[in-house]
Amino acid sequence: MLWLSLACTSPVPLDSEGESVVDSSPDALLPHTLGDPLTPRVFRMEDFFVEHVAAEALSSERGILAGVESVGLYDADGVLLDRQRLEYVVDLAVEGDNVLAATRAGPNWRLVRYVVEEDQLKSVSKKDLPDRPVAIDLAGEQALVALGGGSAQLRTLQGEVVRTFAFSDPIQAVRFVDRDRALLGHGNTVALVDLADSDVLAAIELPGPARHIRVDDTRVVVALGSEGVAVLDPMLQGYELLQADAMRIDLDGDDLWIAGWDTLELAWLGQGGPALIGQETPGFSAMAVGASGGRAWVADWLGLGVVDRNPGVTGPELHVPASVDLAAGATASLTLENRGPMALDLTFDGVETTLAPYSAGLFTVVAPDQGETSIAWSSNDLDEPEGTLRITSRVVGLGGPHPDFTLPIFDPTVNEAVTNWTLLDNVDRPVLLVYWAEF
Numbered sequence: 001m002l003w004l005s006l007a008c009t010s011p012v013p014l015d016s017e018g019e020s021v022v023d024s025s026p027d028a029l030l031p032h033t034l035g036d037p038l039t040p041r042v043f044r045m046e047d048f049f050v051e052h053v054a055a056e057a058l059s060s061e062r063g064i065l066a067g068v069e070s071v072g073l074y075d076a077d078g079v080l081l082d083r084q085r086l087e088y089v090v091d092l093a094v095e096g097d098n099v100l101a102a103t104r105a106g107p108n109w110r111l112v113r114y115v116v117e118e119d120q121l122k123s124v125s126k127k128d129l130p131d132r133p134v135a136i137d138l139a140g141e142q143a144l145v146a147l148g149g150g151s152a153q154l155r156t157l158q159g160e161v162v163r164t165f166a167f168s169d170p171i172q173a174v175r176f177v178d179r180d181r182a183l184l185g186h187g188n189t190v191a192l193v194d195l196a197d198s199d200v201l202a203a204i205e206l207p208g209p210a211r212h213i214r215v216d217d218t219r220v221v222v223a224l225g226s227e228g229v230a231v232l233d234p235m236l237q238g239y240e241l242l243q244a245d246a247m248r249i250d251l252d253g254d255d256l257w258i259a260g261w262d263t264l265e266l267a268w269l270g271q272g273g274p275a276l277i278g279q280e281t282p283g284f285s286a287m288a289v290g291a292s293g294g295r296a297w298v299a300d301w302l303g304l305g306v307v308d309r310n311p312g313v314t315g316p317e318l319h320v321p322a323s324v325d326l327a328a329g330a331t332a333s334l335t336l337e338n339r340g341p342m343a344l345d346l347t348f349d350g351v352e353t354t355l356a357p358y359s360a361g362l363f364t365v366v367a368p369d370q371g372e373t374s375i376a377w378s379s380n381d382l383d384e385p386e387g388t389l390r391i392t393s394r395v396v397g398l399g400g401p402h403p404d405f406t407l408p409i410f411d412p413t414v415n416e417a418v419t420n421w422t423l424l425d426n427v428d429r430p431v432l433l434v435y436w437a438e439f
Contacts, residue, residue, distance in 0.1 A: 037278035052299035054092035060293025093138035102133035185210025259286040316344035326367035
């Protein structure tokens with residue numbers, strides 16, 4: 001059963017005064033054409049347990065993925081060219097052919113530098129750090145390192161500390177603007193600092209904490225986690241907010257790639273933007289993305305992905321939950337969104353409707369008394385043309401009886417022999433159940 005109503009939930013780019021900055025007229029969208037903007041080359045499981053957490057693009061033909069156990073160099077088809085084992089990588093920075101990894105080595109933390117030569121990662125240097133690094137960036141012979149707490153260091157790659165920056169809030173993101181200035185994300189604030197004398201040149205408060213920062217000649221882009229993506233002018237005088245879950249991001253011209261845990265998204269920041277124009281579902285979880293020349297390498301937690309951007313293409317962008325878990329017979333109101341710059345035609349369980357650009361619809365579903373049911377939907381979103389919303393009946397709820405089970409246990413009263421223990425045999429007795437999950 002489904003009821004559908006339309007409501008604007010403002011997933012719209014806004015200026016600093018909360019006014020919409022989107023021009024969704026056909027002229028504003030040119031020179032784009034309606035189509036599928038993303039083509040996955042590969043999403044696949046890695047050949048060992050790697051847990052990728054960072055990604056960078058060296059060029060349109062080479063990408064770097066880093067994770068808990070290694071740094072890997074990959075080609076455009078996701079083929080591994082070289083891998084260097086490291087104990088635990090927390091962040092990655094690339095400039096030209098230089099690669100810098102923040103990693104753990106036993107009880108110590110350090111910066112490990114590589115240079116890419118003939119499809120190989122050649123080790124150059126290793127320098128210890130005084131504390132656990134949170135984020136790093138690389139510019140020439142200098143590195144910017146955010147350490148645990150509210151401090152960051154400007155260091156030479158030979159290990160000398162040039163400057164220390166301190167804030168009351170933890171620093172979670174750092175980025176060189178040029179050789180003289182840098183951006184530091186501390187708490188909900190992004191500050192532009194002078195690297196020569198530590199002066200704060202500008203600062204802006206954002207709706208959420210800065211998780212990742214990217215810059216180019218015309219803009220600053222900040223990933224805010226579940227609060228979206230902020231697109232700022234270079235002097236931090238105002239921002240436009242794009243609604244998307246954003247763990248890490250990368251800029252490639254006017255394209256913004258967004259790794260959002262359960263989706264890889266593409267946003268357009270040029271004429272008619274900012275606007276989300278495409279998405280792909282990763283094999284596992286999109287932890288980070290690095291892009292160059294219309295191609296992106298995706299740190300896909302237990303695997304990797306390589307995705308191509310089809311130029312000059314935009315369209316509607318549908319967001320629908322894949323499943324809902326409810327108590328038996330319960331109802332819930334869910335939100336579906338058109339995050340793209342064109343109208344979206346939807347059909348849900350035979351009900352037809354249209355979502356305007358950047359609008360959302362609210363619909364109510366009812367869980368079955370038991371088991372699972374589904375609602376079929378279709379749309380004119382070319383990369384999300386159809387699907388099903390699964391509604392699962394959760395029999396066990398708060399205050400309800402736990403399903404019976406039997407487990408083998410050691411019986412200390414019978415010389416530690418193994419016996420069976422059944423939950424139903426312990427009615428009216430206090431029972432503590434501990435659930436373990438291993439990731």
